[in-house]
Amino acid sequence: SQQGEEDPQALSIQEGENATMNCSYKTSINNLQWYRQNSGRGLVHLILIRSNEREKHSGRLRVTLDTSKKSSSLLITASRAADTASYFCATVNSGGYQKVTFGTGTKLQVIP
């Protein structure tokens, strides 16, 4: 079963624009992580935000977390062609047995 669902499924923007991807989930979480996957490659960890955090930054990445709405967003500012990839959110549930569940991803295309 999928815990995280990304929205939109696909996004196409011009280089230099900002890209925003959203992730919704269903159960209480310990933390939420974002990963990037370039075509034909494995996933690469981008950023982790804990359930008691509301916002986190890493370079051109900004992640927000709203636990009351069970949602997170990933903002990539000043996008580059090299940002073209699929982006996945992954949730780690809270309490008891912790497991990580990946969403189905947002496919981002940045047009030069």
Place this chain on the structure above:
Amino acid sequence: NAGVTQTPKFQVLKTGQSMTLQCAQDMNHNSMYWYRQDPGMGLRLIYYSASEGTTDKGEVPNGYNVSRLNKREFSLRLESAAPSQTSVYFCASSVQGYSNQPQHFGDGTRLSIL
């Protein structure tokens, strides 16, 4: 620094054949995982090993077996391949199980079963 290495990168099997997918990590991580990735399904956990000497089922374990050979290596075996197992298989590792630890992924094995 290789990180997580998976072999082979590509494989074509006939229904009923068996094979083992290999995974090795050089980061001294305790936990290792096997996922499959299918279009529109995201990643689904097949098996994981929280530490050397332990293995546990994930979300979709049927048709697979695993071996944690040592701290570095975690293999996935298909005993009798079926077309439904056509997928891209990813191995991952983390310092320790889940929790607040990011996972590090290999580049996958693309498996087709005819």
